[in-house]
Amino acid sequence: MTARRCDIAILGGGLAGGLIALALARQRPDLSLLLVEQDDKLGGNHVWSFFGSDVRKAGRDLLAPLVVAAWPAYDVRFPAFERRLGTSYYAITSDRLDDAVRKALPVESILTGARVLACTAQTVSLVDGTRIEAGAVIDARGIRSQGHLTGGWQKFVGRRMKLAAPHGIERPIVMDAGVDQIDGFRFVYCLPFGPDEIFIEDTYYSDSPHIEPSTIEARIDDYVRAHGWQVIEVLGEEQGVLPVVAGGDFDAFWRSSGSGIAHAGGRAGLFHPVTSYSLPAAVRFALAVAARRDLAGDSLASFSENYARRQWEGGKFYRALSAMLFSAAVPHDRYRVLERFYRLDRGLIERFYAGRSTLADKFRVLAGRPPVPLGKAIGVLTGLGEKPQALTHASTRR
Ligand SMILES: Cc1cc2nc3c(=O)[nH]c(=O)nc-3n(C[C@H](O)[C@H](O)[C@H](O)COP(=O)(O)OP(=O)(O)OC[C@H]3O[C@@H](n4cnc5c(N)ncnc54)[C@H](O)[C@@H]3O)c2cc1C
Numbered sequence: 001m002t003a004r005r006c007d008i009a010i011l012g013g014g015l016a017g018g019l020i021a022l023a024l025a026r027q028r029p030d031l032s033l034l035l036v037e038q039d040d041k042l043g044g045n046h047v048w049s050f051f052g053s054d055v056r057k058a059g060r061d062l063l064a065p066l067v068v069a070a071w072p073a074y075d076v077r078f079p080a081f082e083r084r085l086g087t088s089y090y091a092i093t094s095d096r097l098d099d100a101v102r103k104a105l106p107v108e109s110i111l112t113g114a115r116v117l118a119c120t121a122q123t124v125s126l127v128d129g130t131r132i133e134a135g136a137v138i139d140a141r142g143i144r145s146q147g148h149l150t151g152g153w154q155k156f157v158g159r160r161m162k163l164a165a166p167h168g169i170e171r172p173i174v175m176d177a178g179v180d181q182i183d184g185f186r187f188v189y190c191l192p193f194g195p196d197e198i199f200i201e202d203t204y205y206s207d208s209p210h211i212e213p214s215t216i217e218a219r220i221d222d223y224v225r226a227h228g229w230q231v232i233e234v235l236g237e238e239q240g241v242l243p244v245v246a247g248g249d250f251d252a253f254w255r256s257s258g259s260g261i262a263h264a265g266g267r268a269g270l271f272h273p274v275t276s277y278s279l280p281a282a283v284r285f286a287l288a289v290a291a292r293r294d295l296a297g298d299s300l301a302s303f304s305e306n307y308a309r310r311q312w313e314g315g316k317f318y319r320a321l322s323a324m325l326f327s328a329a330v331p332h333d334r335y336r337v338l339e340r341f342y343r344l345d346r347g348l349i350e351r352f353y354a355g356r357s358t359l360a361d362k363f364r365v366l367a368g369r370p371p372v373p374l375g376k377a378i379g380v381l382t383g384l385g386e387k388p389q390a391l392t393h394a395s396t397r398r
Contacts, residue, residue, distance in 0.1 A: 002130040006034040006109075008295060009124050009134035011116050013037030014044055015279065016265025017140035018097045019286040023062055025104040027290035033105060034132060036124065038115040042101050043094030045238055047158065047191065047199055049172075052088030053350035054280035058287055065100040066092035069193055074172040078339040085346055089172050091191055091199075092279075116141065121261050121297035136262060136297040138289070138304070143266030145256040146391035149248035151319075152184070152326040153209045153391070154276045155241040157216040158201030164230040166195040175342075177335045179223065183208075185325070185334035188223055197235070200224065205325060205334055209241045209391075242276035243391045246323035250312040254305060262297075262304035264289075269308050272355055273318040274325070280354055281311065311355075317362050318355070341365065 008024060010017045013035045021035045035042070055063065069091045075084050102110060115127040119139060124132040173190040180186065185205035192198050200223060202216045216239075224231060250269065257267050264270065270285055271278035288307065289300070325337055342349065348361045357365070 002128075004034060004130060004132045005032075005134070006132065007031040007135040009034045009036060009119075009132050009137045010264075011036050011119060011124065011137065011139045012141035012265070012267075013039075013042035013101065013110070013112070014140060014142055014265065015046070015048060015097070016267075016270070016282040016285070017138070018042055018101050019062065019282050020138060020140065020264055020289055021101050021109075022065075022104050023286040023290035026062070028295075031295070033109045034111060034134065035101065035105065035109060036111045036114050036116055036126070036132070038113070040112050041094070041098050042110070042112065043097035045236070046094045047091055047160070047238065048093070048279050049089065049091045049191070050277070050279045051350060051353050052090065054354045055283050059280075059283040062283060062287065063090070063092065065103075066096045068093050068096050069191065071171045071192075074174045076174055076342050077176045077178045078335065078342065079178055080339060081343070083342055084171075085349065087346065087350055089174070091193075119258075119261060121301045134297070136295050136300045138262045138264050138300065139258060139267055140264040141267055143243070143269075143271075144258075145253070146243045148250075148252040148256060149243055149245050149391045151246035151248075151273075151322050151391055152244045153206050153241055154203060154244050155206055155209065155211045155239075156189075156201050156203040157211070157213050157220065157239045158189070158199060158237065159217070159220050159234055160193065160197070160199045160236040161224070161231045162233040162235055163196045163198065164232050167192060167198050167227070167229055169198065175338065177338065179219075181332040181335055184331045185338065187335070187338075188220075198229075201238075205244060207326065207331065211239065211241055213239055242271075244276055244322050244326070245273040245315075245391070246319050246326055248319075248391075250309060254308065260298075260301055262300040263308065264304065268304060270311060272353070273315050274322050275353065277353075315355070317357060321365070 008031055010020055021033055024031060024033055067090050071089045073084055073086045074089045117125045117127050119137050121137055122134055124137055169190055169192040175187040177187040179188055183204045183206045187203055189201040189203055200220050202219050253269055257263055264285055265282055266278055270281040325334055351357050351361055
């Protein structure tokens, strides 16, 4: 049996684990780290995006080496209107995360092709029999169980493509909801990575986690054809099924991920309840860990639990909006909720995505006639209406 020792063992070299490793390498070069990832590559197979307003200066500095594309503004399109928002937008990729973490950490601090079997606050057992003793263990192996959460699903297939000629799209289209509304709220998301290179993702806010990639790929082909584009090469593809959370039992969720150990990322429930995006929360948590003096296993475990509980408590408003989307709106009319939202003030929209909505923002979002049946909206807001379904399954293939 091989034995390894380190100050901090980070389990899972995905988004959250990678960002914690980067933040600690910068802020605490005195610590020995061990980043343990089951795949050969760190970060999986993702394009991750974020708004400039999602993160503050320290977060932007942490993300800077990962950014592969940046745009000063983005567009949204709905049946009734279109809008350009002057909020900057960025994309990072798994390849770049892998590269940046390998540059920031000594080679002996990265253990890829290593699957974790079990862990405690200070020990880790790998499938190959290696035992790791650490000052602290942080479990960032992705979301484990959603059975204690309720809501719906955001599912998508995305394709990065090289076209025969320039596409003419200058900035991201974060939501093109002018497409047929199928399987709930559907929109297409476009990132122009170059004049003749585009990433197109077909997304559904659906009641079901079931995904049929070939059907969605065919719809991406239709979208491409409708714009008069011709694909000469598919450069990459990704898909995901993410929870959109309308309610749940935080304590049970935490216990099901493993008690007494520090958790990060999806495993800690650190994602936006409506968008399912975890990048802004992962950046904030990585910086919070790196700023701590006390990095002992037990202390870090209770810190992460308290941190995640505060986030959960602060997410009540967003969970109510998810409930509005899934319990109050008729599936093919769900787009109206977003259409109305996107008519609001830009600062409010930025704070919403960053998970920093003010009390005034919350009143503004809920004020006026809701774009869903009034009785159902009241039912959701008073908790007396139809209950959202339990999230019993999610899968992501990377
Ligand atoms: C395709 C896709 C696109 C997304 N796009 C965005 C986006 O644009 N913006 C955004 O904010 N969010 C996005 N999300 C949502 C969310 O941010 C991502 O899922 C994010 O990767 C979650 O981070 P994480 O670190 O919790 O999990 P992951 O990034 O999935 O990392 C977990 C890591 O743990 C490893 N692991 C698991 N089990 C073991 C084990 N037993 N031993 C060793 N290693 C293990 C996995 O291989 C993986 O690398 C996207 C999700 C998907 C699926």
